[in-house]
Amino acid sequence: MKFEINRTHLLNGLSDVMKAISHKVTLPILTGIKIELDEQGVTMTGSDSDITICSFIPTEEDGELIIETFEKGSIVVQARYFSDIVRKLPTETVLLEVINEQDVIIRSGRSEFKLIGSKADEYPILPNMEKDIQFTIATPLLKSIIRETGFAVSTQETRPVLTGVNWVKKEDALYCIATDSHRLARRITALDDLPEGEFQAVIPGKSLQELNKIIDKEESVDILFTEQQVLFKTERILFYSRLLEGTYPDTTRLIPTEYQTSIVLKSKEFLQAIDRASLLARDERNNIVRLVTTDQSTVELTSNSPEVGKVEEIVAATSIKGEALQISFSAKYMMDALRAIESEEIVIHFTGVMRPFILKAVDSEAVLQLILPVRTY
Incomplete structure (x- = not known):
């Protein structure tokens, strides 16, 4: 040569x-x-x-x-x-x-x-990829799906299947779901060329993050699935990844459908307020923010670190409907969820002090983020 x-x-x-x-x-x-x-x-x-x-x-x-x-x-x-x-x-x-x-x-x-x-x-030969399950997705859309879900995979190997993102095709949409048992991210995408029938595969979160780094220049990506492998294919890149074995948990039952309190907020302002409220409690053990609805137009955010001090933030809400609320949650999980939703306004639906709550864009059902609250008493 x-x-x-x-x-x-x-x-x-x-x-x-x-x-x-x-x-x-x-x-x-x-x-x-x-x-x-x-x-x-x-x-x-x-x-x-x-x-x-x-x-x-x-x-x-x-x-x-x-x-x-x-x-x-x-x-x-x-x-x-x-x-x-x-x-x-x-x-x-x-x-x-x-x-x-x-x-x-x-x-x-x-x-x-x-x-x-x-x-x-x-050198090992490449996997043989059959074309039973194949479809094409625009690169910007694929990168959005990875960004909106990949952060929520588990980093613990105790349940390996949770270290991946569950890709499920049902009806005429692609559902991409990630959870680490404390939070959940879901993206629903309607695609024109999805194959007939249903399929399900768990792609390692690490694989998707590496893929995200190398597909900037392509217009679209062909995706092929076999029982054990997935191939992402462009004109200049072939990206193979093994699929994770095991049964992914049924997450549909985790998502509430009835709410006691709903709050609409400006995404950027709320994210910045959460970021400031968590400044005094950066370590995982104390990285907790408490949210209280003070009236029909504002919420109060507080964070307390016994060794450092206390912070209070008042945030204006576009609307607050339902019962008065006091709830605590991980500031990191909330900021990750807010960054994954591309919308000027978000709505947060609460179902109780110790029940999971969800975040969505006001004008779209495509991206859903779910967070479990933290008990502070």
Whole structure:
């Protein structure tokens, strides 16, 4: 294998596949990146067994020659060393050549490196993705779904299935749900090309966060599901992730349908007030804010840290309907939920002092956030 490539394009592709590289792998070869060269261009692959990312760099793009091919072939190179070398090369032209079947020569300007590689046929093959369940989603919409749900997955491995986002297709909509048992985030999305019938899969939250970092430039993403894998596919990226095993809990029964108190607030103002109210209680144990309805137009937020002090905030409400309320909750959970709702005004529906409450945009049912209150007495 021998080719010349534009360094910027090589770095961009490397930055994508490096997100799948881990030192904690059972197969030593997975600490490397597989590089394959053919007439169409260069494909680089990185994997940690759970996530596999393939990045494609075309030979030409918009009339610009990116790769000059001298000899096709493939090789696996040590990811960390290769990435560090390419990042610090002195010129924009990089020559890669494989000699003696495993020695990788990297030249740029007056710099020359030699890395010991491995044969590409020793690298695990990509999962075989059938097309039984396949649909397309616009990239901005996919990024919104990840942003609106991914933060609510569990970080505890005691219930592994809760570390993922549950994707469910029912009727003509895609339901994406995440919960860590203390809060819940749900996004409902209507899509035109959803497959027939229902399906359900739990995608690891970590996988979705990594995917979110590398799909900025694409207009749309093709999504393919099998029993054990999901593939997110664009013109330049293949992103494979294993699916989580286990039965995801039925969350529909957690969402209340009747409310005792409903409060409409300006999203930005309320978020800023919660942020200030939690300033004196940043640690998890004391990160609690208390909300009290004082009249029909304002709510009072208070936070108390015995070692630090106390803060009080008065927030104007657009409307307050129902019974008077006193309730305590995690400031962090409330701020996460508010940031996930893109709306000037939000409505919070309360069903009791120790019952879950929900947040939604005033003018949309698409995004729902649920939070469990905290007992403070």
